[in-house]
Amino acid sequence: MIETKDTGLRGVQVADTKISAVDGEKGKLIYRGYDIETLAKNSTFEETVYLMLYETLPTRKELEIFKETLASERHLPVGIIRHMKKRKKTARPMDVLQSVIPMLADFDDTVLANTKGAQIKTSIKLIAKMPTIVAYWDRIRKDLEIRKPDETFGAAANFLYMLNGKMPDVQTAKDFDTCLVLHAEHSFNASTFAARVVASTRAHMYACTGAALAALSGELHGGANTAVMKMLFEIDKTERAGKWINSKLDAGERIMGMGHAVYKTWDPRAKILSGISEQLAKRTGNTKWYELSRKIETVVREELKKRKGKEIYPNVDFYSPSIYCVMGIDPDLFTPVFAISRISGWCAHIIEEKFAEAQPKAVIYRPEAEYVGRYCGLEGCMYMPLEKRE
């Protein structure tokens, strides 16, 4: 028996993968062989999704066709929109997303088709429709008319258009597109692992995605970006940052958006996001959230170095809030926005898990646990009938 208790499986390899590689020491992230910094600079979200699903970069023609196919799948079935309109307006966007996604299976005739081609088709539907669910829900809960997807816009511009009701400027759409590229994939993190565990049971793709969304919603994973914005709102002014951070650290609390289970240096995505945040702040004149984030980063790094003797760096969730806030995205949508990108990585992993491309054979995940509960010998404890129990 290999014991990995209390490690959260850190350092344990559970499968082979061809999708991405993370080098935590060097601060490198690679999607199917391509460095994330190169992709952020040169690629688009649609091209990155193609790379995830088809394992190679597309030709110009292939990309054109793929973009058209993705755009044509953005609409939601009327039944789903009707359901969303009946929900309580206070429902949390991640809960709406997590419950609506499995409903899409009702409208997919090939949901149980067990071929790679069918799974890619379902992936395209999921990747195309998820942003529509998020944008529609935000408008429905605010009693605003929904903005139907526009097939002539790219994925990033179309999302901001459906959400805010107006076309973003070219640079804002490009920045948001880069954010989507950066969030698309990150190896065996909690949500991806959850998706793969469910995929290993041969459940369908919508079920696997529901599990991944549940895992992403927690604040130690995708929920960290919303928690960072809450912190920014609470601190509000740079001169209050030192006192606020120290009181949290004194109370043994964690500062959201800082530190990483794998990166022991700069998370390459955080570095790019901090640059986008700075440029966006300069361009729009709304510098408050970028400057406050920078101040918090400095204080947390200095304090944790003093207190723990360790360098702790910002992670992917630290600078995205200051970007999304300026783009007019509400804080409780930050994690769903993470999901509309990460769905591409999840789909690639679900396919890899189901079709056992990278590992020698597909096996259902089944770790063990040491039983440390009540024990009364092999016969079991004496069962006292209910009426005799005081």
Ligand SMILES: CC(C)(COP(=O)(O)OP(=O)(O)OC[C@H]1O[C@@H](n2cnc3c(N)ncnc32)[C@H](O)[C@@H]1OP(=O)(O)O)[C@@H](O)C(=O)NCCC(=O)NCCS
């Ligand atoms: C992501 C996270 C869970 C990784 O934790 P980890 O694997 O224990 O990280 P490390 O081993 O590098 O931590 C080293 C020390 O710094 C502390 N530390 C790490 N991140 C911290 C943070 N954000 N705030 C305060 N202290 C932190 C740890 O508690 C640990 O202290 P210890 O040695 O006394 O136990 C942790 O950094 C965290 O909770 N961050 C905030 C949540 C977040 O942003 N999540 C999104 C991740 S993408």
